[in-house]
Amino acid sequence: MLLILQGDAELWAIVLLSLRVSLMAVLISAVIGMPLGAALAVSRFPGRRGVIVLVNALMGLPPVVVGLLVYLMLSRSGPLGVLQLLYTPTAMIIAQVVLVTPIVAALTRQVIEMLAEEYSEQLRSLGVSRLASVPTLLWDARLALVTALLAGFGRAIAEVGAVIIVGGNINHVTRVMTTTIALETSRGNLALALALGAILIGIAVAVNALVSAVSLRAEHEGLTHA
Amino acid sequence: MRDLSAETRIGLEALGLRIGRNGGTLLDVPRLVFDGPGPTLILGPNGAGKSLLLRCLHGLIKPDAGQVRQDGAPLGPAQKARQAMVFQQPVLLRRSVAGNLDFVLRRRGMVRATRKDRIAALLAEGGLSDKARQSARSLSGGEAQRLAILRALATEPDILFLDEPTSALDPAATLAIERMVLRASAQGVRIVMVSHDIGQARRLAADAAMMQGGRVVEHGPASEVLETPKSEAARRYLAGGLIL
Structure with missing residues (x-):
């Protein structure tokens, strides 16, 4: 606890790197996952059901396996080896994007599909076509989508398996909260591990509080379906 | 008559x-x-x-x-x-009362200043002027239906x-x-x-x-x-x- 209170520089560098990597990953996942989920919600094509099942299943991807796959892609002999991204924060962001994008896409699909059903006749009456309705639906589902993004952030910040494989847990470079906790615990440096653990739990609680605050506001304003 | x-x-x-x-x-x-x-x-x-x-x-x-x-x-x-x-x-729509009308007017390609005037006129017509900024989903049943009619009329x-x-x-x-x-x-x-x-x-x-x-x-x-x-x-x- 003393470490937190004293504002230990190394500790805060680790926390900041964690936040930077995970926030970036969520941002990229939002840009990819939200339009993808919305398009999936309003489009009709053969095999759509299958794609939805696949995206839902990808929500539960084991982080270690994602780490392994991203590692293989980025390693020197891998297809993206020339980029020399392995053991960099960028590699960690890529791994987290792979983990978070399905979550964002699947939750977006669910939210938008419900909203699209409710809006369908009204929007068609106003002359808005199916695909043209996507921006309207995304905007009107904004509060529910924030919840989806926070869920994705929760997954990213707490994840250890993928980032330790592709990041390598290098001191001052790719060491984030979760990987540090794993390392310091095995080394017996419980003080640092506990301090980081406390911060991580604090972030988890804050994110959850934010989620419930947002959904409470959504409910209050009649912005959700419940 | x-x-x-x-x-x-x-x-x-x-x-x-x-x-x-x-x-x-x-x-x-x-x-x-x-x-x-x-x-x-x-x-x-x-x-x-x-x-x-x-x-x-x-x-x-x-x-x-x-x-x-x-x-x-x-x-x-x-x-x-x-x-x-x-x-x-x-x-x-999950927007303000005025936002619901603005959605339709913008789709009709109306410029911002004209939209503002038109929204004010429509809200006055439906007796909703004092609720312009309120969330449309918080209106009572009667107000909500009045807004729906105003929005329909906004398409002229x-x-x-x-x-x-x-x-x-x-x-x-x-x-x-x-x-x-x-x-x-x-x-x-x-x-x-x-x-x-x-x-x-x-x-x-x-x-x-x-x-x-x-x-x-x-x-x-x-x-x-x-x-x-x-x-x-x-x-x-x-x-x-x-x-x-």
């Missing part, structure tokens, strides 16, 4: 409309013409096909056979753009369809809606409204159509259909309605 000349209003015609499901007939309308001056009310019991007919006329449902003609032309995007519809349950339609817009409202809210409908009609908008409220038909309708089992059993001046119905179905429906 309502003596606006018929030629200012766009005519609407349904020809050979038919919708069937599982061998049964949901809608069978050989010919129905709306070319009179005042509001048209479509009456009939639940399941008579009133809402289905309205959706066909508005192009939301494609009939198995037949066609809708508006001003002599078959129903296409250009024709639909001159129609608007208000639903039984108002579907309001030639034809306004209303599907039982007052069925969930109390008398005061119903009266406010009816006033808006009559005002729109007086401004030259063709009104086609589904209702199961005979009193409402007496208050609003210039002509009335009675539906039963997917068919229009009677259509004519409201005074005739409502006071001296020719069909047995209309007589029964009116008798039942009077007991209510």
Whole structure:
């Protein structure tokens, strides 16, 4: 606890790197996952059901396996080896994007599909076509989508398996909260591990509080379906 | 009373409309013409096909056979753009009251300053000026339906369809809606409204159509259909309605 209170520089560098990597990953996942989920919600094509099942299943991807796959892609002999991204924060962001994008896409699909059903006749009456309705639906589902993004952030910040494989847990470079906790615990440096653990739990609680605050506001304003 | 000349209003015609499901007939309308001056009310019991007919006329449902003609032309995007519809349950966007109107006006390519003035005028017309910034989803049932009508009118339609817009409202809210409908009609908008409220038909309708089992059993001046119905179905429906 003393470490937190004293504002230990190394500790805060680790926390900041964690936040930077995970926030970036969520941002990229939002840009990819939200339009993808919305398009999936309003489009009709053969095999759509299958794609939805696949995206839902990808929500539960084991982080270690994602780490392994991203590692293989980025390693020197891998297809993206020339980029020399392995053991960099960028590699960690890529791994987290792979983990978070399905979550964002699947939750977006669910939210938008419900909203699209409710809006369908009204929007068609106003002359808005199916695909043209996507921006309207995304905007009107904004509060529910924030919840989806926070869920994705929760997954990213707490994840250890993928980032330790592709990041390598290098001191001052790719060491984030979760990987540090794993390392310091095995080394017996419980003080640092506990301090980081406390911060991580604090972030988890804050994110959850934010989620419930947002959904409470959504409910209050009649912005959700419940 | 309502003596606006018929030629200012766009005519609407349904020809050979038919919708069937599982061998049964949901809608069978050989010919129905709306070319009179005042509001048209479509009456009939639940399941008579009133809402289905309205959706066909508005192009939301494609009939198995037949066609809708508006001003002599078959129903296409250009024709639909001159129609608007208000639903039984108002579907309001999750935005402010003003935002719901702005959505429609922006789609019509109106510039910001013009939109602002138009929104203010519309809100005043619907008695919602003090609620402009409020979330549309927090409006009462009557206010929500008024906003839905304002939003429909914001498209400046030639034809306004209303599907039982007052069925969930109390008398005061119903009266406010009816006033808006009559005002729109007086401004030259063709009104086609589904209702199961005979009193409402007496208050609003210039002509009335009675539906039963997917068919229009009677259509004519409201005074005739409502006071001296020719069909047995209309007589029964009116008798039942009077007991209510």
